[in-house]
Amino acid sequence: MSAIHLKNLTKSFGDFAALKTMDLEIADGEFMALLGPSGCGKSTTMNMIAGMEEPTSGKILFGERDMAGVPMGRRGVGFVFQNYAIFTHMSVRQNLAYGPRMRGAAKAEIDRRVCAIAEMLQLTPLLDRKADRLSVNILQRVAIGRSAIMEPAIFLLDEPLSNVDAAFRAVMRTELKQLQRQFRQTMVYVTHDQLEAMTMADRIAVMDHGVLQQVGTPLEVYNNPANVFVARFIGAPGMNLLRGRPAESDRGLVVDLGPLGVTPPLPDGLASTVRAMRGDVLYGFRPEQVTLAERGLSMRVSFVERIGARTIVHLGEGEGAVKAVFENDVGLSVGQTAVVAPPASSVRVFDATTGVSVKAG
Ligand code: ATP
Numbered sequence: 001m002s003a004i005h006l007k008n009l010t011k012s013f014g015d016f017a018a019l020k021t022m023d024l025e026i027a028d029g030e031f032m033a034l035l036g037p038s039g040c041g042k043s044t045t046m047n048m049i050a051g052m053e054e055p056t057s058g059k060i061l062f063g064e065r066d067m068a069g070v071p072m073g074r075r076g077v078g079f080v081f082q083n084y085a086i087f088t089h090m091s092v093r094q095n096l097a098y099g100p101r102m103r104g105a106a107k108a109e110i111d112r113r114v115c116a117i118a119e120m121l122q123l124t125p126l127l128d129r130k131a132d133r134l135s136v137n138i139l140q141r142v143a144i145g146r147s148a149i150m151e152p153a154i155f156l157l158d159e160p161l162s163n164v165d166a167a168f169r170a171v172m173r174t175e176l177k178q179l180q181r182q183f184r185q186t187m188v189y190v191t192h193d194q195l196e197a198m199t200m201a202d203r204i205a206v207m208d209h210g211v212l213q214q215v216g217t218p219l220e221v222y223n224n225p226a227n228v229f230v231a232r233f234i235g236a237p238g239m240n241l242l243r244g245r246p247a248e249s250d251r252g253l254v255v256d257l258g259p260l261g262v263t264p265p266l267p268d269g270l271a272s273t274v275r276a277m278r279g280d281v282l283y284g285f286r287p288e289q290v291t292l293a294e295r296g297l298s299m300r301v302s303f304v305e306r307i308g309a310r311t312i313v314h315l316g317e318g319e320g321a322v323k324a325v326f327e328n329d330v331g332l333s334v335g336q337t338a339v340v341a342p343p344a345s346s347v348r349v350f351d352a353t354t355g356v357s358v359k360a361g
Pocket of ligand 1 (some may be wrong): 013036038039040041045
């Protein structure tokens with residue numbers, strides 16, 4: 001069994017708690033991304049799964065088996081780092097063959113596996129090239145191949161694409177996903193790049209400051225963020241969050257956003273939970289879901305970012321600023337006033353004190 005279970009896992013370096021708490025179950029054959037900003041504890045978690053670091057407390061189980069005291073070499077994990085570790089004096093073929101050769105595999109078997117992995121990673125034409133003459137992009141591909149050829153039941157990748165260029169990264173995202181589909185390993189993938197996590201992972205574990213914030217499918221964390229950290233971190237740009245006070249109106253429960261006016265009524269389920277709360281809320285909506293409307297929030301355009309296929313329009317300022325994503329030819333320019341509205345069904349509400357998402361009743 002190559003399911004991974006992290007139970008109450010913590011890690012401190014002296015007085016500093018790098019991982020404050022982590023409870024996570026990764027299913028056999030699942031692609032799990034650990035996603036979060038720099039320093040949130042992703043690599044620390046990964047290093048403990050690999051056996052490179054000892055947990056301060058808690059357990060790591062592979063299937064039913066407790067990994068406490070089991071050295072890295074006996075865990076059956078393949079590991080690929082940000083900085084490829086390959087032998088530059090060897091050819092690509094020799095690099096790929098290295099692991100199976102060390103394990104004493106027969107030559108025919110090694111040849112078969114090298115050819116298969118080279119084909120999958122588009123390395124076949126480069127098999128006899130010396131590694132020291134290859135680009136960073138290709139070296140990272142060789143590093144992935146060298147680990148993958150061992151067919152580990154658990155494959156750990158720590159920011160493997162952060163040094164490769166953008167075009168190549170897009171190709172590698174597809175290849176890594178195919179690799180995992182083919183071998184069906186349990187894959188844990190550390191990244192701070194949400195695009196990598198969103199495009200490849202079955203589920204994403206979002207982390208911040210050594211704490212797991214939410215675990216869910218890419219769409220779950222995008223559509224229903226558990227708290228304001230996830231709401232802001234997922235999405236490019238992140239979710240708009242406007243502070244306001246719930247208020248009754250003749251149309252239903254609205255949120256009074258002060259100088260910005262009042263929002264359209266909240267959907268019934270959400271309104272009934274918000275009615276039972278005290279204090280301010282954060283009214284959240286995705287920039288991609290904003291439309292230009294007859295009635296809505298009237299806001300001054302402060303900046304227009306044209307990014308090719310789409311245009312990001314910055315509206316308002318300070319705490320009341322929001323972003324809206326429109327088609328590239330949207331006819332808005334700086335200084336104009338735009339009336340914008342998010343569809344009611346896509347609105348999310350958060351408790352302004354705790355930052356936790358408010359669920360519809
Ligand atoms: P990055 O993408 O920048 O590597 P990360 O989310 O992977 O970020 P970690 O490398 O897990 O973060 O580090 C989490 C925190 O623990 C950081 O503040 C880091 O400085 C600290 N840390 C990591 N390893 C050690 C160590 N050996 N000694 C002291 N502090 C450490």
